[in-house]
Amino acid sequence: MAAETGTPTTLTLKSNDDELFSVAESAAILSVTIRNMVEDGCAGGVIPLDNVDGKTLASVITYMNGISAIPADEEKKKSYRDKFLSDKDFETLADMVLAANYLNMSCLMDAVSAKIAQVMEKKSVGWVRRKFGIENDYTPEEEAAVKEEHKWTFEGVETDDDN
Amino acid sequence: MEKRVERETSLELPEELIEEILYYLPAKNLLRLKCVSKSWNSLISSNSFIKEHAKKSSTNGNLDRSKVMLNYDDSRKRAKYMRALCQPGILVSCPIQKFLHNEDPVAAALDSHHMKKLGYDIQIEDVRILGSCNGLILISINDWRYLFLWNPFTRKMRNIPHVSCFAGSEFSTWTAPPFTYSLGYDEYADDYKVVCIISDYAKPYHTHIYSSKNNTWKKIESFDKGDLLLNNSGKFVNGKLHWLAAQDDGVYEIFSLDLRKEKYEIVARPESFSKYVRPFFRNMGGYLGLITLSSSVDDINVWVMMKYGVRESWTKIWTFSYLEYSKTEICGVSPLCLKKNGDIIIAFENNVVVYNGRNELRKSRVEMLDGVIDSVVYVETLVSRFGDEELGQ
Numbered sequence A: 001m002a003a004e005t006g007t008p009t010t011l012t013l014k015s016n017d018d019e020l021f022s023v024a025e026s027a028a029i030l031s032v033t034i035r036n037m038v039e040d041g042c043a044g045g046v047i048p049l050d051n052v053d054g055k056t057l058a059s060v061i062t063y064m065n066g067i068s069a070i071p072a073d074e075e076k077k078k079s080y081r082d083k084f085l086s087d088k089d090f091e092t093l094a095d096m097v098l099a100a101n102y103l104n105m106s107c108l109m110d111a112v113s114a115k116i117a118q119v120m121e122k123k124s125v126g127w128v129r130r131k132f133g134i135e136n137d138y139t140p141e142e143e144a145a146v147k148e149e150h151k152w153t154f155e156g157v158e159t160d161d162d163n
Numbered sequence B: 001m002e003k004r005v006e007r008e009t010s011l012e013l014p015e016e017l018i019e020e021i022l023y024y025l026p027a028k029n030l031l032r033l034k035c036v037s038k039s040w041n042s043l044i045s046s047n048s049f050i051k052e053h054a055k056k057s058s059t060n061g062n063l064d065r066s067k068v069m070l071n072y073d074d075s076r077k078r079a080k081y082m083r084a085l086c087q088p089g090i091l092v093s094c095p096i097q098k099f100l101h102n103e104d105p106v107a108a109a110l111d112s113h114h115m116k117k118l119g120y121d122i123q124i125e126d127v128r129i130l131g132s133c134n135g136l137i138l139i140s141i142n143d144w145r146y147l148f149l150w151n152p153f154t155r156k157m158r159n160i161p162h163v164s165c166f167a168g169s170e171f172s173t174w175t176a177p178p179f180t181y182s183l184g185y186d187e188y189a190d191d192y193k194v195v196c197i198i199s200d201y202a203k204p205y206h207t208h209i210y211s212s213k214n215n216t217w218k219k220i221e222s223f224d225k226g227d228l229l230l231n232n233s234g235k236f237v238n239g240k241l242h243w244l245a246a247q248d249d250g251v252y253e254i255f256s257l258d259l260r261k262e263k264y265e266i267v268a269r270p271e272s273f274s275k276y277v278r279p280f281f282r283n284m285g286g287y288l289g290l291i292t293l294s295s296s297v298d299d300i301n302v303w304v305m306m307k308y309g310v311r312e313s314w315t316k317i318w319t320f321s322y323l324e325y326s327k328t329e330i331c332g333v334s335p336l337c338l339k340k341n342g343d344i345i346i347a348f349e350n351n352v353v354v355y356n357g358r359n360e361l362r363k364s365r366v367e368m369l370d371g372v373i374d375s376v377v378y379v380e381t382l383v384s385r386f387g388d389e390e391l392g393q
Helices: A032-039 A054-068 A074-086 A090-103 A106-120 A125-132 A140-149 B015-022 B027-035 B038-045 B047-059 B074-078 B112-117 B367-371
Strands: A010-014 A020-024 A046-048 B066-072 B090-095 B128-133 B136-141 B146-151 B156-160 B179-186 B191-198 B205-211 B216-223 B235-237 B240-246 B252-258 B263-267 B276-284 B287-294 B299-305 B314-321 B334-338 B344-348 B351-355 B360-365 B372-379
Touching: A010 A032, A020 A054, A032 A090, A054 A074, A054 A090, A054 A106, A074 A106, A090 A106, A090 B015, A106 B015, A125 B027, A140 B027, B015 B038, B015 B047, B027 B038, B027 B047, B038 B047, B066 B128, B066 B334, B066 B367, B128 B179, B128 B235, B128 B372, B136 B179, B136 B372, B146 B191, B179 B235, B179 B240, B216 B263, B235 B276, B235 B287, B240 B263, B240 B276, B276 B334, B276 B372, B287 B334, B299 B344, B314 B344, B334 B372, B367 B372
Parallel strands: A010 A046
Antiparallel strands: A010 A020, B066 B090, B066 B372, B128 B136, B136 B146, B146 B156, B179 B191, B191 B205, B205 B216, B235 B240, B240 B252, B252 B263, B276 B287, B287 B299, B299 B314, B334 B344, B344 B351, B351 B360
16 A cells, blocks of 8 residues: 555545555546545545445546546547446445545546436336335325326336335 | 335435436436335426426437427328428327337327317317427427427427417418527526517518516517528527528528527538528537538538537538439438437438448338428426426425
8 A cells, every 4th residue: 555655646545444545646636525635735644535435435446547547538438437337236336426426526426327317217116215215105095196197107117016 | 005114225315316316317217206205206396306307308418318209291201292282290209219220100299189188179280390498399280370388298288379460360371481480498597488580571580589487478689680591490509599591692691599688699600601502400419400402512411510609610420412312302301319429310211320420320211201291309308387387396
């Protein structure tokens, strides 16, 4: 680990479970949160990222390195993002959207949000409730009424075992 | 059914992040997700959510979600050149993706039975598509007698009164009507506006603007900068409507009307534009597309203004020499979509072609295109508050 002996262009990031990562400053400043710290001169030592765990941070850093290695070509960046997110499950994506929001990385934020939406498209209402931890506050009658009103939108959707 | 919460397996995302994610879902999914909970229902029904969703949907260039509304007339297949005589028929809607898989659209998007339920007991005939914006479509029905602002997804519609000076006019007597109606959106005021330009066979062109919020027409500055091509309605791009106007020297210039400022302005056109005849516009997913027929070499060109207002950004992305084909009507060429990677999807004759600037990547045959009079590309939205009726929350 580079820590404080690193070259001026390398930063050390610390996850909330105390893992240390070194990353090129040029890649890390994709995060506006980190860029502001660098500009304010508070990036000299270890940068603690209290809202991101080690597993997620490792993934975000892979993304930072990958995307910053691509020259200004929006199409190539897009296909990198698609590939990067293609094998991530819902829980990982949700962790990443939280991390991207905390780190203020709009390009990752948009891509992960779009990916989560894509995963949701064919899923049942019950699945969405479970994954997002939403309590169903409708009475059975109310829910039946809302469902009846939008009946046609349920075509081609996964059926719910528990609904 | 019982309430079930499995917090241990779920991630509780803050509401603003959930909102960000939901913006990326198609309108149909959002309606279904109203069943998730009361708070999701009220979020998805709120005007601010619907507005932002419509904005994001219309600008993301997502081919999967783009649909084409076709004004289709079966008799046109038999009488291809009798454009002026045929009675425009039915409106059908079809995802662009289906076109690319050789599928003909089947379902009618507008039927008199549904209109009757909404209180409009009129025969649906002689329909024209006048414009589209944020999932709404402006149509005229029954030989210009009725104007409707319509959301084909939510099926809500609203009758728009004609400009008062048309009252009592015999609509059916116009072979080429001396006016054009166009649709746009004033984002600042959250107001869908219809613009009517009247030539009255005399200059300047009187311009009236209708606010769907106030349900009123008002007169704004007249247009006096050339001969407007009134056979095409204005195309809405970048908050402005666009028309072409021939100047004294025969050169076409592009004029825009800002729907917030309600002022006409000139817009940069392609440099080498003057030698073209019969130009017309298309809205290509947020970009202004210009289709021109070159009089000297019988080529059809499709230009796109890649960066709004920048002359140098006009790019010729498709050239088609129609001498190679049978000399059919050139109006049968209509670019449908510009993909983010620069590929263009064009309908011409009864083919749908995907072209990447150098090569034809794909070509599929859609028989129905033969009978299409006009068409518009749109993305489904939940926008339903375009009138005085208080819908939604």
